[in-house]
Amino acid sequence: MENAAIFGWALLWILFWGALGGVVTPRIYARKDLEISQASFGGAVIGAALGPLSLVPLWIATPKITSRLIGIAIAIVVGIFIVAFALADPDNLCVANGGFVISQLANGIVIGVIYGLMALGLTLIFSILGVVSFAHGEFYMIGGMVTYFMTAEWIPGVSPIVAILASCIVTFAIGYVFERIFLRPMGSGEIERPTEYAILVTFGLAFFLQYFTQALTSAVPVKAQRFFPFPRLELPAESGAFLRMTPGNVTIFDAISVPNPRFTAAVLALLMLAALLWFLYRTWVGKALRAVSQDRQAAAVTGINPDSMNTLAFSMGAMLAGLSGASLVQVFSWLPQVGIPAAARSFVIIVLGGMGSLPGAFLGGLIVGLVEAAGTGCIPDATRAAAYIPAYGMVILTLVLLLKPTGLFGREL
Amino acid sequence: MNPTALYRVSGTVALIILFLIPLASSEMGGLGSLVLSSYFMHLAITAFFYAILASSWSLLAGYAGQFSFGHMAFMAIGGYTSGLIGKFIRFTTAPSELCTDVPLLGNWWLVILNIRRVGTIDESCLDMAKAETLPAGTLIVFPPVWASIAMGLVMGAVFGLLVGWLVLRLRSTYLALFTIGFSEILRAAISAEIPITEGQSGLELVPLFPGGIAGFTSTSKIPPYYAMLLLFIFAMALMTWLAGSRFGLFIRAIREDEEAAAALGVNIVRYKVLVFVITSTLAAAAGALQGHYIGIITPNTLIILQMSLVIAMAVIGGLENIYTASVGAIIITFLLELLRTSVSIGPIHIDMTLWRLVFFGILLMLTLRFQRNGLLFPILERISRGGVAAETVSIRAQSDEELDEELEELSEEDEELPEEASEPASGTDTSAS
Numbered sequence: 001m002e003n004a005a006i007f008g009w010a011l012l013w014i015l016f017w018g019a020l021g022g023v024v025t026p027r028i029y030a031r032k033d034l035e036i037s038q039a040s041f042g043g044a045v046i047g048a049a050l051g052p053l054s055l056v057p058l059w060i061a062t063p064k065i066t067s068r069l070i071g072i073a074i075a076i077v078v079g080i081f082i083v084a085f086a087l088a089d090p091d092n093l094c095v096a097n098g099g100f101v102i103s104q105l106a107n108g109i110v111i112g113v114i115y116g117l118m119a120l121g122l123t124l125i126f127s128i129l130g131v132v133s134f135a136h137g138e139f140y141m142i143g144g145m146v147t148y149f150m151t152a153e154w155i156p157g158v159s160p161i162v163a164i165l166a167s168c169i170v171t172f173a174i175g176y177v178f179e180r181i182f183l184r185p186m187g188s189g190e191i192e193r194p195t196e197y198a199i200l201v202t203f204g205l206a207f208f209l210q211y212f213t214q215a216l217t218s219a220v221p222v223k224a225q226r227f228f229p230f231p232r233l234e235l236p237a238e239s240g241a242f243l244r245m246t247p248g249n250v251t252i253f254d255a256i257s258v259p260n261p262r263f264t265a266a267v268l269a270l271l272m273l274a275a276l277l278w279f280l281y282r283t284w285v286g287k288a289l290r291a292v293s294q295d296r297q298a299a300a301v302t303g304i305n306p307d308s309m310n311t312l313a314f315s316m317g318a319m320l321a322g323l324s325g326a327s328l329v330q331v332f333s334w335l336p337q338v339g340i341p342a343a344a345r346s347f348v349i350i351v352l353g354g355m356g357s358l359p360g361a362f363l364g365g366l367i368v369g370l371v372e373a374a375g376t377g378c379i380p381d382a383t384r385a386a387a388y389i390p391a392y393g394m395v396i397l398t399l400v401l402l403l404k405p406t407g408l409f410g411r412e413l
Numbered sequence: 414m415n416p417t418a419l420y421r422v423s424g425t426v427a428l429i430i431l432f433l434i435p436l437a438s439s440e441m442g443g444l445g446s447l448v449l450s451s452y453f454m455h456l457a458i459t460a461f462f463y464a465i466l467a468s469s470w471s472l473l474a475g476y477a478g479q480f481s482f483g484h485m486a487f488m489a490i491g492g493y494t495s496g497l498i499g500k501f502i503r504f505t506t507a508p509s510e511l512c513t514d515v516p517l518l519g520n521w522w523l524v525i526l527n528i529r530r531v532g533t534i535d536e537s538c539l540d541m542a543k544a545e546t547l548p549a550g551t552l553i554v555f556p557p558v559w560a561s562i563a564m565g566l567v568m569g570a571v572f573g574l575l576v577g578w579l580v581l582r583l584r585s586t587y588l589a590l591f592t593i594g595f596s597e598i599l600r601a602a603i604s605a606e607i608p609i610t611e612g613q614s615g616l617e618l619v620p621l622f623p624g625g626i627a628g629f630t631s632t633s634k635i636p637p638y639y640a641m642l643l644l645f646i647f648a649m650a651l652m653t654w655l656a657g658s659r660f661g662l663f664i665r666a667i668r669e670d671e672e673a674a675a676a677l678g679v680n681i682v683r684y685k686v687l688v689f690v691i692t693s694t695l696a697a698a699a700g701a702l703q704g705h706y707i708g709i710i711t712p713n714t715l716i717i718l719q720m721s722l723v724i725a726m727a728v729i730g731g732l733e734n735i736y737t738a739s740v741g742a743i744i745i746t747f748l749l750e751l752l753r754t755s756v757s758i759g760p761i762h763i764d765m766t767l768w769r770l771v772f773f774g775i776l777l778m779l780t781l782r783f784q785r786n787g788l789l790f791p792i793l794e795r796i797s798r799g800g801v802a803a804e805t806v807s808i809r810a811q812s813d814e815e816l817d818e819e820l821e822e823l824s825e826e827d828e829e830l831p832e833e834a835s836e837p838a839s840g841t842d843t844s845a846s
Contacts, residue, residue, distance in 0.1 A: 132586050132589070132590065182781075196585070199586065200480065200781055203721070204725075204774060204778040204781060206721075215770075340593075340717050344593050347590040391601060393594065
């Protein structure tokens with residue numbers, strides 16, 4: 001970084017006015033007897049956006065803090081952040097090279113779709129059982145492991161589709177059995193303080209699954225072959241092509257470059273997402289699931305069995321994690337420990353999106369994917385940037401918990 | 414014998430045995446035919462270390478109902494703080510002028526050594542200063558071990574306060590979510606900042622008693638044994654006192670029902686943060702002491718496996734009692750070592766270093782599901798409360814009979830409202846059973 005001071009001062013400026021806005025605004029709104037539920041969060045982002053220029057009018061006029069106002073403020077903050085970064089480090093790849101920026105953005109979105117799919121499973125479980133599954137990362141890991149061993153060791157040459165289906169079946173089955181034995185008794189009042197029990201028992205499952213897998217396989221990293229290599233293609237067939245495909249990569253406009261494994265994984269995730277939405281909104285069982293998540297008793301009255309919906313939701317959530325693992329095993333190298341950072345990322349996403357909100361989980365996945373891509377691309381020291389990948393999510397989580405613990409689409413806590 | 418007296422007697426006996434164990438170690442020549450190897454002494458120290466962690470975690474999770482998966486992170490904060498102070502800070506009687514100098518009282522200077530650049534083997538700036546700028550006869554003093562451990566405690570408390578203040582305003586699930594991320598990010602940071610923390614190769618710490626103590630050398634196991642035992646006893650005493658005080662009542666009230674506790678005037682956030690800070694500080698203390706005893710600390714101490722083990726110890730021993738949790742930790746530490754030897758049955762080689770963890774994972778889940786209070790608690794209860802239970806049953810039966818009689822009388826008196834009388838009667842039945 002050349003002029004790190006510029007960036008540092010900009011950051012301090014944002015933090016100072018944000019903190020001031022967050023602390024003072026609710027007091028002013030309370031004194032004027034106005035609604036203060038959004039005042040702290042709104043004051044913080046508006047203060048961070050334009051500092052005294054926006055805070056003084058806000059405190060004088062005290063308008064109703066709408067989500068549009070907050071959205072504009074957030075956009076300005078992000079803008080200031082980017083401009084400050086660009087001024088501070090003009091030679092950085094992600095300032096100087098437009099193509100690199102677009103590629104990073106595309107890669108961020110592509111990977112964000114898969115993060116979203118995984119978090120969707122977690123939020124599905126939460127919205128119906130009221131339980132955060134701490135074994136979610138292990139289902140992700142097992143999904144990848146099954147896919148790898150099917151395609152590479154057990155039945156070499158088998159279609160990846162079969163392997164992915166097998167990983168779905170395995171994770172679904174583990175989720176099913178676990179729910180029936182360990183989580184079903186929670187509903188009947190047999191277990192005191194079910195939330196605490198659920199945290200611990202799913203954590204125990206994670207512990208068990210991780211070391212069980214490690215004992216069966218080994219601690220050597222594995223990585224699956226590309227599932228569906230691209231055909232070699234250039235459109236139009238001349239230099240400066242609009243679309244250029246090699247088996248491992250696709251390039252559009254000579255600028256946006258997405259590696260094949262990520263691309264296929266994202267396509268798989270989108271297909272799965274479409275199937276999931278169709279299931280949740282167009283089938284009877286899906287509607288029953290959503291009904292249970294809205295109101296258990298009312299759903300039971302209409303003839304839905306909430307217990308079997310619990311089982312279904314947990315196994316489906318596990319399966320979604322397994323599926324994202326299965327599609328990512330060709331992208332990252334795979335170890336029995338690979339689930340922990342993935343699970344931590346899913347936790348960030350569901351808190352960011354709002355616990356139990358399906359669109360929130362998907363949007364949260366995209367945001368986290370983009371932030372990670374920006375972080376790895378823009379931080380000057382490349383090895384350090386890669387080491388801190390889990391940290392970007394934690395920064396988001398900390399900000400969300402500080403400013404708006406209900407998340408983007410959260411229900412009231 | 415009444416149960417409290419039984420606890421006191423057995424506790425005193427256990428303490429005496431724990432204090433006498435070093436006499437039987439090989440260093441002291443053993444007691445008759447009983448000679449404990451230094452490996453056993455090492456295991457005992459490790460067992461106390463885990464016992465402090467498991468019991469303080471049980472105070473947090475079992476008493477207050479706050480599930481932190483970052484306990485090992487606080488342990489590591491304690492160890493790394495103490496180690497980094499030992500690595501980077503010196504006291505001198507003259508400014509070095511090559512390192513960062515901070516003037517202190519009198520003639521003393523606090524010298525912060527330079528951070529080694531990546532890929533170089535720098536000579537420490539103090540070594541260069543010794544050759545060039547420092548006048549002859551300058552004293553260079555290492556920070557005392559106790560002071561760096563104390564700083565480890567302070568850092569543990571500060572981080573505990575920050576994390577607690579951020580997350581404990583929310584429901585307990587958020588603490589669990591956040592602390593997993595917190596320990597992951599801490600591990601990533603420690604692994605990545607190689608110039609400061611040495612990354613995966615581990616940060617070296619000076620021995621607990623660098624010059625030896627009371628005739629023992631610095632590598633002897635006996636002084637660390639007593640140090641860890643004393644910390645363990647101190648931690649247990651502190652937590653026993655806390656659990657029995659108003660504070661203990663408040664945190665248990667918070668566990669049972671936060672809203673109700675708040676409605677009764679308990680400042681729930683303050684007490685949750687307080688218990689979090691206290692248990693995190695205890696974890697940091699254990700980490701700093703263990704770090705100095707082992708002599709090296711690596712980021713692998715805060716992988717999730719270590720956290721899972723502490724949880725398994727607390728849960729299998731008995732989560733809702735600090736004593737059963739600590740005894741569980743001691744038993745499981747030794748069990749883990751016993752189960753270490755791999756076995757080969759014919760062609761199948763079973764790597765026990767992994768399968769024992771699988772076994773404890775299953776045991777953890779089954780304990781939670783079928784024996785929530787842990788495997789030790791029922792034994793304890795049977796020994797101490799065998800008579801009490803029978804007595805309670807008979808008292809209850811008696812009072813039920815009296816109640817029934819009274820109710821019958823009531824219903825006879827008041828025949829117009831027989832339903833009201835029968836309702837409380839059925840209520841007492843269920844509560845008595």
